Amino acid sequence: MRILLTGATGRVGQYTLAHLAAEGHTVLATDVRPPPATAPAFPANVTFVTADLTSIPAVDSLFDAAKADGVIHLGAYPMPLPGLDDRELHNNNATSSYNVLRTAVDRGVTRIVQASSVNAHGLSYAPPGHTKFDKFPITEEVERRPEDAYALSKHECEIQADSLVRWAPETRIASLRFHMCRPDYETSWPDTRALDLFAWTSYDACARACLLGLTSEGWSSHEIFNIAAPTVCWEGNGVEEADRRKVGQSGEGLKLPTTLELLKRHWPHPYEVDEEYFAKNPRGTIWVSTKAERMLGWKHDV
Template identity: 35%
Template sequence: MRTPGDYVVAAHNTNVVISWNVLRAAAELGINRIAQASSVNVIPLVWTERKDFEYFPLDEDHPCRPDEPYGLSKVICELQADTIVRRYPSMRVASLRLSWSLPRRADALRDDPERRKNDLWGYVQEDSAADAFLLAVTDESGRWSGHERFFITAPDTASEVPSLELWERYWKDVPIKEGNDLSGHKGFFDCSKAERLLGWVHSNPE
């Protein structure tokens, strides 16, 4: 459930219960390759009242401290994947932390960049997101096992404003991680782990 319309019950419970049911059923049926939809909102973004960024670009090592039920539900889904692979070591689970999934970059653009500051102007083209799911369940390179988390976002922002200007305007108190930069329209998410382990690269932005 992508949007927490019911802040108290539905968003959290639906995500958590369905994810566990799928993981457990797969384990009992001997299905050993699973890709589940997580979210960039495991790190407090859109629906939080308190932003908690330690550095940019965000990667899988960044702490997850959600204060709302949607992000919490996705953290729990990832913990459930940790649990299932401990019990069933032959299973391999990828939790794909998707950004806003849309057909085209143009669909994510807004005239006022402040409208999208809370999700860091992120997006992912739907065909590229689908590629990530396919790679997660078909890859036999042996580069990973067990449960892994992956950010799946476009390498650029959905904004015509340069990324450094966005950072200076809205997030200048958040440090840029050493060895990284926000030149041009580079995105605020680091997807290098997905490229390294899955061989996933976002299709050329429009």
């Protein structure tokens, strides 16, 4: 498959590029930043081009060169950054997304993947006390309530996808809602915050989801998928190092709190709970990815 990959020097982008290349796809990779000088040489099936996705001529040139069968759009600010104006963050993300998705549609590319975020709901960067969910665990159908610039930009990218599949019904778009992407669990749990609802995703799992968003069969139109690990990422207060290593992700045996205990302790807002889900999954993630498992054939752990 000939694939145009944007955001190729970003954290998820690097892993996705390596996965696509290893699977034998021909990739035109692009980013506004060139690869670092210390990066290894690209394999023969990868070409890299530096480009600004907010520039329409630059995007047109990319598509001219790629002659792509599929597009994976990861080129965006992944979060608010120190010194970054909210207007620039929002405008860059929303504009680059529309430029890439609309150009893909106009060029007849019918399989598209884009990086969304759990923050499309309004989560990590909302004003204190504003984040609200009506029910746990969280599925893709939960109401979006974005307020901050980053959340709004991700919400709008999903709305763009809704619009474009109506415009071109033969087009299929997967919006992947990633959550705190890290190399592995060990490097994730120290950064976990109650505000983010205790979840993470491995870079490898993100990369596999991106490719499956293009190659999986049996679905159409625009679909949103939660992409997160199956268990909560929270080690708790006062857990000794030896005990933590014995417990690991599962929380079996232990001093680690269950997911419901975490919610009661750290999430005081009123909400409904699926008691059956949490009874079966005492340390189960709050961001369920069963839709991705069912429709994409994706698993976080392989």
